[in-house]
Amino acid sequence: MNGRAGRVPSPRVRPVVSSRLIARKTEPFMTTSAPAAAPPHAKPAPKSRIRRAHRGEGRLAALLLSPTLLVLALVIGYPLVSALRGSLYQRGEGLDANGFVISGEHFVGLRNYTDAFTGANGSRFWNAFGNTTFFTITTVVLETVIGLAMALIMHHALRGRALLRASILVPWAVPTAVSGLLWRWVFDANGIANNLLGQQILWSADGWPAKWAVVIADTWKTAPFIGLLTLAGLQLIPAELHEAARVDGANAWIRFRKITLPLIKPALLVAVLFRLLDVLRMFDLPYLLVGNQKYSVQTLSVLAFNEANNLHYGPAAAYATLLFLYVVIVAYAFVKILGADLLAGARTRTPARRRRSATRPLAGRGTPA
């Protein structure tokens, strides 16, 4: 027992050192020695039986997963395909001689898309696209910086730590619709914000103040989210690393740059990715805080909603599809450029896990090392 633990890190040890960076380093070592980890006193198993058991397991897994896949196809696949189809059609809007709408939809090819880019709806689409991009960049940058700062404070605070954490989390716990109304009140013409500033800025009128009102409200709400995920990463950094660096004479800034930041990077990247995907679809805050008819805060989601509400289902579906593509491209680019570690970590870990599960049926009768 003692000997085994000393020789090979058993797979079960891994979660303890689960900061991704460290985990990844130990992985190759572990995977090569995994077969050796099989406990002693086990009988040799015929190879064919392993293979058959393995194949059976795979088929069973596929079968057991199929209800989930079916549900996913229904709730994700079908709406996607349906929206894509809808974006190629337009609903009849003409009236017949008696004033009735000539019903039915007709195929228009890519016209909904060309209209969005260059046609009659061009200015509205590009305005919404610009707003969506503006909100994504400003809020994610602000939230990352503030969230990181929050995480560092939460991590270092000694007294009142629990209270501090709870209070930082409050904005995240408030439903967006409620916080939208709350901030609407703050940004009222005679509200708290104007009182503090000593000016009368019309935050909810159409214009730049409205954009900043949305950015402020969104940052207030979701910086704690980034803070919390980053805090989880921070707490996994072994104290010894900092101690060793301190012994080597590294000051606080260097320790932050060279130890803290690289080690929390995976957690931070996940948090930022989540925020990116979220803020690209931003809807409720501009809608409730400022109003859906105001172009300075109209996002792609709001535009698609407005169009659908006015029975222009084709253009609405086209906007939704374009937004979907935008989200996919941004997420892909983000993972490719910054987050290569995320997928790499997942990829190297999968074979190890599979091998481990394959050896499990042999437990108790496997070959001695």
Place this chain on the structure above:
Amino acid sequence: MSRTRTTWRTSRTAGLAALAATGALILAGCSGSDAKDETSTSGGGTDRGPITFAVGKDTSGALQKQVDAWNAAHPSEKVTLNELPAAADAQLQQLQQNGQVKSSAFSVLGLDVTWTAAFAANRWIDPIPASTSTSGLLPAAVESAKYRGTLYSVPWQTNGGLLFYRSDLLTAAGIKTPPTTWREMQADCAKIKAQPQAKKASCYAGQFDKYEGLVVNFSEAVQSSGGHVFDANGKPTVDTPQAKTALTWMADAFKDGTIPHEDLTYQEENGRQAFQSGKVIFMRNWPYVWDLANKTDGSSKVTGKFDVAPLPGLDSTGSSTLGGYNLAVSSFTKHKTTARDFITYLTSDRSERANLLAASTAPTRTALYQDPALQKKFPYLAGLKKSLDTAVARPQAVRYGDVSAAIQDAVYPALSGRTDPATALASLQDKLTQLTSQP
């Protein structure tokens, strides 16, 4: 070895069973609703039977009481109240979606006065039989229930804009009657603001935020200067001198401070709060403000110090835009006779009186405005009746959502001084022509 195989086979069977069960569940889910629909079709064989009533939130609970009374009298034609969200656009969304999929889920629809045209043109609602009498109903409200001359709904609740004014300040400044024109109102403001107690008050407040309320206020200004947003044939007429006078007055009022700058963010409630805290001398708002601004619990500083009058206009008394709800029968409901009977019940003198008493909703029956008992309880009724007599329904456009957005797009920048009224109206005329023309 055999043991492994058995285990595997059992688990495979279990997996298949699970899969089959899921499939069956989905199928059952799909067919369940169909089966229900069929029973309701075959049930009875007449077009009488249980129905549903879809309408915005019943905040006072008065509606549920009326439905209960109906259900007690008609056990085989029970009505289920289906409350929609409180916000009008959320109601519209649900009603439209049900029409779009030809759903029979809603039988009687509570339609905002601006929606009748769209629902009629899409054949989502049935015409009201010609035998239905509209005598005793407010003419403007009946107009809002028609599409191309045919009655498609029955006016149920109405609403008209009123000029709320601070009677105490007017008296103090020696003004005997409330203003009937814009110029008079501005002159009165100057006199009132010369008094020390009203120095800081602003003159006029309306609904000028960029939302449906702006369409209402703009239409009223155009009507009050003798113009129309749409003529009798449904053609837009916003490039007329009258419309230009109206928008210029609005823009100038913002420029010279008659209407404070912050009014660009005002909806009904902002105006009411400003009025209640004594910051505004004149305000355009709906009758619901009366009760709230007369509260004696300290929430209002103007309790008993204000009165109402019809809206002012350019040369004489102005004209209000009509609000309210009309009731229509869904084209897809099975029990249309019951639905029509239920509408007759809800729009009867008795029901509308009960609604007024319980929820202060303005009735569409003219007789109720003359009732002395009601006039005593609701002192604003006489003023409201005057306002409703000259009220005009908003345009009956099939694509009302687009029309409303176009008006907001043109008027809002003109009020904040970013475009000049003439240019804004010229492009609005083009846009409205395009939206209402038959392609």
